[in-house]
Amino acid sequence: MFIFVGCTGGGSSSLFCQKITQHVNEEDQNLTAVALDGFTAMAKHKAYGDKYDLIFVYGGINALSASSTFEFGQLFDVVFVAPQVRYLTKEKIRLLADYPTVVQDIPPKIFGMMDGQQAYADLLNQLIELDYQRGYQSTIHSASKAADKNMEILVINGNADGRLFTQFFDYLSELGIRPIAEKFSLEGLFDFQPQADFDIRFLFGNSETLNKTYMQKISRRIDSVILPLSLQFPFTEEKAWLKDYQIPYLLVSQQDFYRNDFTQINQLFLTMLIQAGFKTEFTSELQVNYLETEELKKRKTFLGIFSWE
Structure with missing residues (x-):
């Protein structure tokens, strides 16, 4: 206990x-x-x-x-x-x-x-x-990703008010899927009071959102991540972390951000959502501490009161 x-x-x-x-x-x-x-x-x-x-x-x-x-x-x-x-x-x-x-x-x-x-x-x-x-x-x-919430997608370096996502949100609404968009924060990720019912929450963060300190917490809630495909910022470490924590991600090129015809990218996003939803529904919560391999060291004591490793 x-x-x-x-x-x-x-x-x-x-x-x-x-x-x-x-x-x-x-x-x-x-x-x-x-x-x-x-x-x-x-x-x-x-x-x-x-x-x-x-x-x-x-x-x-x-x-x-x-x-x-x-x-x-x-x-x-x-x-x-x-x-x-x-x-x-x-x-x-x-x-x-x-x-x-x-x-x-x-x-x-x-x-x-x-x-x-x-x-x-x-x-x-x-x-x-x-x-x-x-x-x-x-x-x-x-308390698991599969049972305690609706789907949540993290978008890195995206613009919720840009054409790419406003078009996609309209597309989802036509399918009867209710999206909401919010700025990413750890507090908002775990403790939020939505003003309206929703099916998918898109959280928009910057490149610094995916860091080693945040990854364990992000893995508890986020079902999938959308990353920009960038030569200047390849997200090499970040993609490795997402793989370790079994979080699927989608790379979006700069061309896709400026398309006039969003049909193809809408279908790509929808496929990502279907795959993320399937993974979330049929897998239990990932215990991110499975990487722990260190054995306990002998504990030291001082006056029989305080102890440390």
Whole structure:
């Protein structure tokens, strides 16, 4: 079970998690526990999940934001909100409403004592109850590219108001397919409130949108990418990343951007949408961390409280 404990900046939640895991490992022969920072937990969740029963992850509660909601919803069974930031609980519940993760305030008595033995005794019953609650929610909610949204296409260096895309949007509308166009942002990708119903969302970004930092997040939602065919900017690395993350892409030449007859390019775009839709519908969510191969290093400790790799 992955448990996130969020406070203001991560300091008090770190101490809390360390105290609890220390008690679990010393006193409970049936369970193993570890305390991690959020970055390590996200990067090596498979390795830690295989080795430990309880993984306590500490950090600032605002690590859970619109752009990180998918990762939190996929990884964490429970998000505990520390007493000093419980005014943010409703916002975090809203962010994770479509995921089976349970969000709950951690009782001030449990958090404030910083007594590992008493905190664990009180927390264990609560975790058991929350696990049942999460099991019920997981039969209702699904968080995958195939099931939780309509199709989303990322367009690099394109103009939503240009002739190429306005003509294509009109063409889709004639087919009964409702497109919408928006400027790309990570926040908008994961947390948006459409003003009207739609079938396909086109997100327009620049060349810097496809970077190594964004790729994991983009792969969670984007079904296909439209790239300009350019000798000045060949997108060599970017195409390799898209291939690794199994995101189909279409190269569009400069000639296509300035065509007078859009019949051919419309058909090309439509074929791309059909292929992307088929791939999304019949494949489960890609676990982008499958590239993780690093084994866990022996953990070091300081005074039996703080630990690191």
